[in-house]
Amino acid sequence: MSPVRRFALTVVQGALSLGAALHPLDGWAREAAPGEAGSLASGPTPLAYFLRSKGPAAEPVLHLGWTLAFICSLVCVIIAVMLLIAMFRRRKKEDHRALRSGGGLSFVYVGSIVSTVALFGIAIYMLSVLAEVADPPKEPAxxxxxxxxxxxxxxxxxxxxxxxxxxxxxxxxxxxxxxxxxxxxxxxxxxxxxxxxxxxxxxxxxxxxxxxxxxxxxxxxxxxxxxxxxxxxxxxxxxxxxxxxxxxxxxxxxxRDAPAPTSAQGIRGRKLFEERCAGCHAVAGSKSAGVQAPDLTHVLSRRLLAAGTVVNTPENLMDWIQHAQEIKPGTLMPDMKLSPAEAGDVSAYLATLR
Ligand code: HEC
Ligand SMILES: [Cu+2]
CATH class of the missing domain: 2.60.40.420 (Cupredoxins -  blue copper proteins)
Structure with a gap:
């Protein structure tokens, strides 16, 4: 790809991602209505929301981010303009002579002083933001x-x-x-x-x-x-x-602890869970007390599984248990080889963990 096309593509991609971040597509993200946040109905919020803040700990950081982005863009523009001027300006004989005898140095001095002052200013601003967000405005609740x-x-x-x-x-x-x-x-x-x-x-x-x-x-x-x-x-x-x-x-x-399962299938499922899963997972109120994996006492109350990898539906849940390595390759949960009957039992037990 020619440098010009690559540059154009980069600009277009940058503009698109900035646009997406500023104007999230409908349905891609939205705020929960009051009282709704606890329900599982709300859609996912994309990470692109790093360009706005919803709380006092993020506010100063956001301003700092915008300020730095502005200053850096300004520096880029200034340098680009100076480069273009240098490229297209025709040198005169006297310029060469002036340069050789140390002319043009005053420009270098001024440039260094301005950027030193700017960098110090930014450092002080950054430290003040760090101090500002170090402690909450009042005792944490x-x-x-x-x-x-x-x-x-x-x-x-x-x-x-x-x-x-x-x-x-x-x-x-x-x-x-x-x-x-x-x-x-x-x-x-x-x-x-x-x-x-x-x-x-x-x-x-x-x-x-x-x-x-x-x-x-x-x-x-x-x-x-x-x-x-x-x-x-x-x-x-x-x-x-x-x-x-x-x-x-x-x-x-x-x-609340998990209730003891009442159905025969659920009881079989719990036994299986204690044999096959409890080395890693815990369920409060049962014998399962593993510590190296997510606590599953109320796993059904969660919206997502495996750190945001899949939505927590009954199908995805069983799929995850049997094919974790396909869904999240390298994850520290092995694929659990369960026969269809065993999967049914485990599923019946997990259905009680809400
Ligand atoms: C060797 C340890 C180990 C065993 C055995 C194991 N798991 Fe896991 N499990 C994990 C780890 C680690 C995670 C977190 C994986 C991740 O998100 O990367 C996990 C995640 C899960 C999750 C998702 C929880 C959440 O909130 O995201 C479920 C459900 C689950 N395991 C069920 C089971 C069941 C059922 C069994 C037995 C049939 C089992 N696991 C056996 C280690 C294990
Ligand atoms: Cu990490």
Missing amino acids: LTVTVTAYDWWWKVDYGDGPSHFATANELHIPVGVPVLVVLKSADVIHAFWVPELSGKTQTIPGSVNRQWIQADRPGIFRGQCTQYCGVQHAHMAFEVYAQPQADYDRWYAAQQ
Whole structure:
């Protein structure tokens, strides 16, 4: 491809992705209506929403991003214009003589001083944004612990008897700051909910903190933004910002242990689960207490499976269990070889985990 065509293509692609980010297609993303965030009806929110903010922890970061984008674009334009002038201006004899005797240096001095001052200004602005978003405006209403795993997110609420765990889903009450304590179980990952906060790394052996706050109800998509292995791209999660009453209802439901299955099939399914799945997965209120994989006590209450890889439907659920390696190659869950009868039993048991 000729350089000119490649350049034109790059410009067109850039314009298209910027356009898509600013004007999301209808149905591709939307905000939840009040009270709706808790239901599973809402569609996915694309990550392209990094160009707007929905909470005070993201606001200063967004302004910084736009300012830097503007300054960088301006620098590009200035350099391009100067380059064009230099290319098309015909040199005169005197110019050569002037250059050789050190002429034109004043331009270099001025240029260096201007860019030094600009860079210092940007550094100070960046530090002030860091300071601004370091602490929430008031005491966090809630603390949640998020632990990153290859390639999913464990979310722990409460401690002691009120503790429960979920995966790839963070529920928060609307309008209040929530402190997210960030840990990693294996490699370095990074926690990012573009509309609610800047990026924060999760580092093995150390604990980071990031506060988030959503000013209105909605589902906000988050993503791991530190390359962490083959399934890095499928390491998403969702933040559900709910009115307090909805949040409380969700919280109370999550705290309950799984009920014992009553059907013969469900009981067989639980036994099978305890033999084949419990080494990795836990179900509160049963013998299954694995720690290396998502807690499945309320797996049916989740909208997505496998860190945002598939929508949680009964078909996708069973498909995932038997073909995880096809759906998310390299994931740390093996394909579970279940006979049709066994699959039926497991499915009946999982249907009780709502
Ligand atoms: C060797 C450990 C291991 C075994 C055994 C295992 N799993 Fe998993 N499972 C995982 C891991 C790890 C994940 C997270 C995968 C990801 O998102 O990349 C997972 C994810 C899942 C999920 C998706 C949960 C969510 O919220 O996204 C379901 C459902 C599931 N497993 C069911 C089962 C069932 C049922 C069995 C037994 C038939 C089973 N698993 C056996 C490790 C295991
Ligand atoms: Cu990651």
